[in-house]
Amino acid sequence: MTDATPIRLLLADDHPVVRAGLRAVLETEPGLVVMAEAATAEEAVARAAEGDIDVVLMDLQFGRGMGGAAATARITARPGAPRVLIVTTYDSDADTLPAIEAGATGYLLKDAPPEDLAAAVRTAAAGRTTLAPSVADRLMNRLRTPGTALTRRETEVLALVAEGLSNQAIGDRLHVTEGTVKSHLARIYAKLDVDSRTAAVAAATGLGLIRR
Amino acid sequence: MTDATPIRLLLADDHPVVRAGLRAVLETEPGLVVMAEAATAEEAVARAAEGDIDVVLMDLQFGRGMGGAAATARITARPGAPRVLIVTTYDSDADTLPAIEAGATGYLLKDAPPEDLAAAVRTAAAGRTTLAPSVADRLMNRLRTPGTALTRRETEVLALVAEGLSNQAIGDRLHVTEGTVKSHLARIYAKLDVDSRTAAVAAATGLGLIRR
DNA sequence: CCGGAGATCACCCCCACGGGCGAACGCCGC
DNA sequence: GCGGCGTTCGCCCGTGGGGGTGATCTCCGG
Numbered sequence: 001m002t003d004a005t006p007i008r009l010l011l012a013d014d015h016p017v018v019r020a021g022l023r024a025v026l027e028t029e030p031g032l033v034v035m036a037e038a039a040t041a042e043e044a045v046a047r048a049a050e051g052d053i054d055v056v057l058m059d060l061q062f063g064r065g066m067g068g069a070a071a072t073a074r075i076t077a078r079p080g081a082p083r084v085l086i087v088t089t090y091d092s093d094a095d096t097l098p099a100i101e102a103g104a105t106g107y108l109l110k111d112a113p114p115e116d117l118a119a120a121v122r123t124a125a126a127g128r129t130t131l132a133p134s135v136a137d138r139l140m141n142r143l144r145t146p147g148t149a150l151t152r153r154e155t156e157v158l159a160l161v162a163e164g165l166s167n168q169a170i171g172d173r174l175h176v177t178e179g180t181v182k183s184h185l186a187r188i189y190a191k192l193d194v195d196s197r198t199a200a201v202a203a204a205t206g207l208g209l210i211r212r
Numbered sequence: 213m214t215d216a217t218p219i220r221l222l223l224a225d226d227h228p229v230v231r232a233g234l235r236a237v238l239e240t241e242p243g244l245v246v247m248a249e250a251a252t253a254e255e256a257v258a259r260a261a262e263g264d265i266d267v268v269l270m271d272l273q274f275g276r277g278m279g280g281a282a283a284t285a286r287i288t289a290r291p292g293a294p295r296v297l298i299v300t301t302y303d304s305d306a307d308t309l310p311a312i313e314a315g316a317t318g319y320l321l322k323d324a325p326p327e328d329l330a331a332a333v334r335t336a337a338a339g340r341t342t343l344a345p346s347v348a349d350r351l352m353n354r355l356r357t358p359g360t361a362l363t364r365r366e367t368e369v370l371a372l373v374a375e376g377l378s379n380q381a382i383g384d385r386l387h388v389t390e391g392t393v394k395s396h397l398a399r400i401y402a403k404l405d406v407d408s409r410t411a412a413v414a415a416a417t418g419l420g421l422i423r424r
Numbered sequence: 425c426c427g428g429a430g431a432t433c434a435c436c437c438c439c440a441c442g443g444g445c446g447a448a449c450g451c452c453g454c
Numbered sequence: 455g456c457g458g459c460g461t462t463c464g465c466c467c468g469t470g471g472g473g474g475t476g477a478t479c480t481c482c483g484g
Contacts, residue, residue: 015301015322017329021233063323089227089301110227111275117229151460164411167441178440180462186443187460195442196470197410199376363430379471390470392432398473399430407472408440 007125008052010082011037012044012071013059018110022057022087025114032121041066048075053082055124058104060088060095069098076103083124087117091135092208106130138208150191150209157184159210162201219337220264222294223249224256224283225271230322234269234299237326244333252276253283260287265294267336270316272300272307281310288315295336299329303347304420318342350420362403362421369396371422374413 009026011019011034019037026032035053038044041062048056056075060068072084083105088095096107105124108117109132120130131139150158160170167185171178189195192203204210221238223231223246231249238244247265250256253274260268268287272280284296295317300307308319317336320329321344332342343351362370372382379397383390401407404415416422 015233016324016326017233017237017299017322018229019233020236020326021227021229021231024232024236025229087229110229112228114228114232153461161410162414164406164408164414166408176461177463179464182442183462183464185441189442194376196376196378197441198373198413201410201413202374202376365431388431389433391434394471395432397471401472409471 006031006033007121008033008035008054009121010035010044010047010053010056012041012056012068013037013087014039014062015059018059022117025117026057026121029118029121032118040064041068041071045071045074048082049078051080055105055121056082056084057087057121058084060086060099069095069102072099072104073102083127085120085124085130087112091132091138092211095208096135096138107135108132109134150188150204154184154188154191155209157181158188158200158204161185161197162204162210218243218245219333220245220247220266221333222247222256222259222265222268224253224268224280225249225299226251226274227271230271234329237329238269238333241330241333244330253278253280257283257286260294261290263292267317267333268294268296269299269333270296272298272311281307281314284311284316285314295339297332297336297342299324303344303350304423306420306423308347308350319347320344321346362400362416366396366400366403367421369393370400370412370416373397373409374417374422 009032011022013019013022016039019039023034023037027034036047038047042065044056044058045066047053056072058068058072062068068086068088072086075081075084084103085106085108086099086104087108087110089110091107091109099107105127106120106129108120108130112120112132123130156174157170160173165173167181168178171181174181185197185200188200192200192207194200194203201210221244223234225231225234228251231251235246235249239246248259250259254277256268256270257278259265268284270280270284274280280298280300284298287293287296296315297318297320298311298316299320299322301322303319303321311319317339318332318341320332320342324332324344335342368386369382372385377385379393380390383393386393397409397412400412404412404419406412406415413422
């Protein structure tokens, strides 16, 4: 367990307190060294490109500008890119799936104990995946019941419903007829086992299928 | 500025990383000493009752059990109670108002720079209030346009709408007729300037009037 | 003591929404 | 080439939800 070269870290989070916490927790660990911090996603992308980082601890929600998922995609796109370990507060399909698609190596929640954090960093540095238990649970459920998954179009419709638009307004926005929107909604209701638009929005937000 | 006795702190947050961050940020400040940490609201209430705490740094969202607002109420209810400074991630009316009602001395967001945090702690120890700019803004708007404020009952109805319940189901839940629910909703729509239940939910979540 | 605000209920009208059914079309994998 | 899936559209019909209006009662503060 005594590595010759330490694992070099980049902390990307818009909260100074969280960065200080991660630094405090990780710097006490042997074999880990915090190289830099980034307060925005853009900053993180730029810093990661310098080539002296092994693992990026990435938050998903930044106040302004690029999101953590987009930043992850840009970082992992480069050859010889560092591993990206997502460390965020909330977990939902709307967060986890884009992050995983973007090439994140692991997904942890901020309520994780320090030991788990350090262990996940080492696992990520080795190129292997660590998932928070709740995230792993939901991924398993998703694989078990593929019928529940909404299609891209259905998610799009439901997101507009959640914004409070009428079926006609949604049809206009998506350049389809109101009948098509109702058809999509009927399938959505069946999949979510509900019978009204508000219940669908409630169920979808609960399952993390749509944001907010 | 050189106090004879330091300000004694209690950190209450369910995230170990955040506690470590707060500790790291505040312990470097002269005149501040972290006495204890609490990972749950119940723990914070118990620890604050011991009488050797001047300022409690309190999160609002705890994973399980009591919330930060309830804990704040219990702490401030005791004579000679410490000051409670709310330090949370998101700000919305649904969060700030209960916390202020519960007797919080200040309300900061976690994206605040360390200097502001330390300054707010000192201000709180002196019994004076510090509010994050965004929180102050919303409170001012609220005072300027009191018509927008929903009544307790209206908020209750709207929260059930957001859960996807029908008017009849809401009436049953609140032990009133469906007509009364529709009456409440009509005034909610007028206040929020919308014309459907889903739009009302969207507007209310945007304004932070209801949770989630 | 009275006025205003909040909560409750009733009545009417009407349309958007939801349920049921059927049917095209394009894309993809077998 | 065929079948499944996703997306699109159409039609009918019934009801829940939204708009308007008005009324009663309680509580609280001036």
